[in-house]
Amino acid sequence: MARITIEAEYCKACGLCVSACKKGVIRFGGGTNAMGYHAVEPDETKGCVGCKLCAVVCPEAAIEVYR
Amino acid sequence: MEKVYQRPKTLAAAPTRYCPGCMHGLVSKLMAELVEEYGIAGRTVAVLPVGCGAMSKNLFTFDVVCAAHGRAPAVATGFSRCAPDKIVFTYQGDGDLGAIGLSEIVHAANRGERFMTVFINNSTYGMTGGQMAPTTLVGQKTTTTPLGRDPLTEGYPMKMCEILSQLEAPAYIARFSLRTPAGVRRAKEGLRKALEIQLRGEGFAFVELLSICPTNWGLSPENCLKWMAEQSEKVFPEGEYSRAKEVK
Ligand SMILES: Cc1ncc(C[n+]2csc(CCOP(=O)(O)OP(=O)(O)O)c2C)c(N)n1
Ligand code: SF4
Ligand code: SF4
Ligand code: SF4
Ligand SMILES: [Mg+2]
Numbered sequence: 344m345a346r347i348t349i350e351a352e353y354c355k356a357c358g359l360c361v362s363a364c365k366k367g368v369i370r371f372g373g374g375t376n377a378m379g380y381h382a383v384e385p386d387e388t389k390g391c392v393g394c395k396l397c398a399v400v401c402p403e404a405a406i407e408v409y410r
Numbered sequence: 411m412e413k414v415y416q417r418p419k420t421l422a423a424a425p426t427r428y429c430p431g432c433m434h435g436l437v438s439k440l441m442a443e444l445v446e447e448y449g450i451a452g453r454t455v456a457v458l459p460v461g462c463g464a465m466s467k468n469l470f471t472f473d474v475v476c477a478a479h480g481r482a483p484a485v486a487t488g489f490s491r492c493a494p495d496k497i498v499f500t501y502q503g504d505g506d507l508g509a510i511g512l513s514e515i516v517h518a519a520n521r522g523e524r525f526m527t528v529f530i531n532n533s534t535y536g537m538t539g540g541q542m543a544p545t546t547l548v549g550q551k552t553t554t555t556p557l558g559r560d561p562l563t564e565g566y567p568m569k570m571c572e573i574l575s576q577l578e579a580p581a582y583i584a585r586f587s588l589r590t591p592a593g594v595r596r597a598k599e600g601l602r603k604a605l606e607i608q609l610r611g612e613g614f615a616f617v618e619l620l621s622i623c624p625t626n627w628g629l630s631p632e633n634c635l636k637w638m639a640e641q642s643e644k645v646f647p648e649g650e651y652s653r654a655k656e657v658k
Contacts, residue, residue, distance in 0.1 A: 344411065345411070346411065350417075352425065353425045355425070355429075355430035355431070356430060357430040357431030357624075357631045358630070358632055359631055359632075359635075362635065363590075363591050378425060393414060395414065395415045395591075396591040398415040399415075399591045399594050399595065400436065400594055401436075401439075402426065402428065402431065402432060402434070402435030402436040402439065403425055403426055403435055404417040404421055404439045404442075405417075406415070407415055407416050407417060408413070408414050408415035409411040409412065409413055409414065410411060410412060410414045
């Protein structure tokens with residue numbers, strides 16, 4: 344069992360984490376943050392395995408991983 | 411559940427000043443992680459360039475000094491000679507290091523100065539709007555090479571690792587591509603080697619990181635990764651070009 348958190352206020356919706364996640368966990372969200380970006384969000388139903396690939400590539404250090 | 415990946419405390423609690431997908435944020439994160447892991451925030455100095463990389467001054471919570479364009483190796487030389495207990499790294503783009511600052515980096519490397527250089531190669535002058543850099547690929551369109559870089563008039567991309575590896579003094583010279591998560595991990599291990607050389611006081615180390623500039627390449631971050639695989643990694647292959655010598 345694993346999960347990630349994404350700090351929406353740091354996210355610039357670059358999509359690098361979306362490309363990195365082999366499990367399709369991360370999706371572009373609906374909300375807009377203070378910078379005006381549509382931050383990404385985890386889909387809790389998709390079965391995150393805690394591999395950290397998303398967090399490793401995030402240039403904003405917005406993702407934290409729990410396992 | 412246990413936290414297995416976290417944002418380092420050596421990064422300020424704010425978003426970066428970089429464009430979406432810009433790998434300057436990624437490189438700065440890697441350096442901040444290493445500074446935290448080794449517990450050296452109190453004695454680390456980042457010498458920042460002129461170029462987008464200077465915006466990491468708002469990001470690092472440890473000491474930074476901003477050098478004039480291309481002069482980070484000269485400032486780092488002075489700093490590490492006068493304060494040998496400090497861990498010093500320069501953080502430089504390809505315009506800063508390969509064009510205006512070319513002689514500074516070559517001579518600092520040749521002297522085997524005790525600092526490490528983190529070289530962010532995004533094949534363009536990012537900050538000033540995407541002009542040709544020494545590292546721009548043959549045929550690559552930039553604002554100053556609108557028809558693509560022509561070697562006849564603009565020369566060929568300069569391979570800094572290969573050039574510097576002809577020198578005797580450097581302890582470590584390597585290039586990594588940040589295109590994939592595995593590449594980012596290899597890059598961090600390369601940066602770790604360079605940092606450990608600093609901790610042991612063994613001299614100059616140079617790590618080139620192949621990066622992207624989505625804004626000036628005019629591509630989405632995802633398409634930038636494709637361009638790296640198809641174009642820039644072919645010209646700038648990963649590798650360790652010079653390894654630490656036996657220190658007597
Ligand atoms: C002496 C001087 N010449 C020119 C400039 C204009 N200038 C600012 S940044 C830059 C190039 C930056 O390119 P690079 O080093 O590749 O950094 P990037 O922004 O791509 O990370 C130039 C030419 C300047 N600030 N100072
Ligand atoms: S990599 Fe980071 S900044 Fe980019 S979309 Fe994912 S969480 Fe947001
Ligand atoms: S930790 Fe792995 S599985 Fe979970 S969201 Fe990140 S990349 Fe996907
Ligand atoms: S202009 Fe290019 S190098 Fe500068 S912050 Fe934007 S993407 Fe990064
Ligand atoms: Mg550049």
